[in-house]
Amino acid sequence: MDRDPYGIIGYRGYAAADRALVLGRVLQEQGIAPADPAHGRWRNLVHALKRLESDPLPFARVRATAAGTATELAADDEGFLHAWVPLPAATRKSGWHSIALELVDERRKRGARAEAQVLIPAAGARFGVVSDMDDTVVQSEVTDFVRAARLVLLENARTRLPFHGVAAFYRALERGAGGAEANPIFYVSNSPWNIYDVIEDFLAAQGIPTGPLLLRDWDLGLRLRRRPNHKARAIPEILAANPTLPFILVGDSGQEDPEIYRAIVGAHPGRILAVYIRNVTPHPERHVAIRRLAGEVLATGSILVLADDTLAVAQHAAQHGWIAASALADIGEEKRADEGSTEVKVPAPGVEPSASVPTVVVEDDPPPGDGA
Incomplete structure (x- = not known):
């Protein structure tokens, strides 16, 4: 033994x-x-x-x-x-x-x-957030296997890069429009449990709010064993454990987040305030597919926003009264600081930023004028 x-x-x-x-x-x-x-x-x-x-x-x-x-x-x-x-x-x-x-x-x-x-969660929480990690919070390049492998193998929690402004945005979501709502953030990722400590350390180092971390079981031996439909199972369990809270879902366009979130919106009518999707794919056909999904999300009574800019998503959240409008200045300032930090935190060799696309918002009713 x-x-x-x-x-x-x-x-x-x-x-x-x-x-x-x-x-x-x-x-x-x-x-x-x-x-x-x-x-x-x-x-x-x-x-x-x-x-x-x-x-x-x-x-x-x-x-x-x-x-x-x-x-x-x-x-x-x-x-x-x-x-x-x-x-x-x-x-x-x-x-x-x-x-x-x-x-x-x-x-x-x-x-x-x-x-x-x-x-x-706090009794005063107005909503919860379910967020992906890879290419939503941390730059991972999961749409490119070689680039993703370089980041995982050659960088660590203190050298990995967050998406610009994401820490300030998540802090604003946690505080809510009232400033002290303590809205819970749940991180549900397809990353393996093997790198749990890396993700935990990364969140702390970047000042991103702490929350439950639900990762996936990968067997990286002779066979690759992954729990199928990890997010599709984990997110409904979170909703069931918090039956009085509506939720905001945050993900990216690189994997199946839009499709999974669309199914969750349909299965839980009235529970999902909005779906925020970060664009990480330059392929036009993917944008077309997500626009189609956005229409389906709208038909079920929610909203889908596709954007490659944290500030654009934050502005949408402020317009709907989910974060304080005063938080936008902090988010914009941190975004600019993060953009400047790339001179210090150099991405792994061969990792280049993705091309950007315009923000796409699909919703039925305009946001309330008073931000409430």
């Missing part, structure tokens, strides 16, 4: 009325140092390979304890924990709550410990 120590990684989940979604993984400790802007591409490559070649403990038994109430969980064949546990009344206040995790597998004499965080 492998003698290297196993540990538990607790991921950020969320809670429903009386239960919490515990997310985590049991795997061999990787010995990866925190990201640093001074790290060279060789060190980044070594760390990336360590993440991708993780050694999990299949079917491990883990005890999850919330406010003294313990539940025994079983990991899957890749060491992942994805389970709902009872949430005692004492921990049902809004905010982040810690759930203690302990490895109790008889195959390991020394039980590893960790904590998983779960979010209960």
